[in-house]
């Protein structure tokens with residue numbers, strides 16, 4: 001597929017004469033990077049006391065354009081224009097005209113997903129991409145259903161926030177939109193309707209841990225009980241097809257004996273059935289619209305053995321599933337918001353073969369989940385995938401928001417830290433984290449000036465990372481938010497601070513992958 005560069009879709013000459021006149025006469029404070037023009041009109045984002053607004057100026061004889069947008073119509077010297085709020089309808093209309101804002105499937109090379117739990121990070125992500133150089137295709141809208149639930153955001157809100165952020169930043173280089181860690185068909189339907197183009201199916205609940213823990217008799221019983229009809233297969237034909245078969249993975253043999261096959265099938269058989277059903281549902285709801293499928297088994301208890309990766313890929317292919325990327329569970333620990341924990345040589349030995357399997361049986365991308373802050377493995381990951389990689393980060397942008405807060409509003413940050421410590425032992429349950437409250441600095445012993453340093457502390461970082469849902473949804477009796485409203489207001493009042501934090505942090509993530 002073709003992904004346009006920023007230059008080829010710049011959409012005309014930026015701010016034209018009519019827009020210049022409206023801006024001069026109205027005195028609106030506008031964001032120059034957002035200026036865009038097509039034959040139908042011109043658009044720019046302006047700041048008003050009420051927040052960000054969209055200014056639309058139609059081209060001559062194109063006044064009907066204003067009917068597509070919500071807002072207040074005015075005119076200056078006979079030139080009509082509209083000033084509108086950042087609503088879902090206006091985001092949709094903007095995407096119709098500025099096509100580069102519309103999510104699309106990703107190109108085959110390196111890509112990176114940036115989760116954004118607050119919906120304000122896209123301009124900072126765009127800055128980091130530009131600063132890192134190279135040609136990394138971004139996914140700005142990326143959120144799991146779990147995160148949406150915890151932050152009280154809908155799929156549409158996640159997608160639209162990325163639209164507004166890309167527009168504000170003047171990002172014209174194309175983007176995907178990833179509905180992450182989908183577990184049900186209803187999740188797929190909702191995210192497809194909102195305009196997502198990448199669907200990450202997580203069959204983790206269907207991965208059977210008995211495969212790694214059970215004895216031979218238990219494994220045999222589990223093999224017999226596999227849903228053979230839904231695998232569109234039988235035990236005999238799977239055996240005949242795979243036992244003794246060796247796959248040539250770039251000169252390395254990955255082969256199945258009876259034991260390896262039974263174990264792989266018990267562990268991943270039901271997951272394959274689930275992914276296949278979800279994929280077929282996705283094809284139905286997309287009705288021919290192109291999309292990227294990602295299969296993620298990263299959140300399981302035990303690593304994905306190489307032979308198991310081969311099993312999953314070859315069986316999904318047999319069942320007609322087509323995917324763009326796959327996230328195995330690698331060796332070592334991928335905890336949220338902190339560096340890789342484990343033996344780097346063991347990681348490289350494991351990862352290298354997964355990358356080769358993806359080239360041989362695809363080619364498809366290896367997706368690196370919980371990819372935030374894994375600085376010590378990026379070079380190895382970039383080298384062995386030869387550019388066929390998707391880096392997925394989620395909560396680290398929220399942590400950068402907290403860093404901006406620690407600098408600009410220490411009292412609010414301190415209150416969040418105190419609250420996060422209280423919530424941590426409940427909130428950590430669904431995450432792979434090992435921090436302890438006892439290991440994190442006591443709030444009373446940290447001065448205001450030292451607060452940003454908490455973002456460098458392993459324990460404090462994980463505590464702040466996994467409590468985002470509690471922090472963002474904590475409410476007073478009257479329904480107002482304890483922290484979230486002030487946090488958002490602060491970030492919106494000091495966009496430079498947040499964007500600088502994001503740029504500095506993400507350049508470190510992106511540079512190892514740029515230009516390979």
Ligand SMILES: [Zn+2]
Nearest residue numbers: 296298369370
């Ligand atoms: Zn994941």
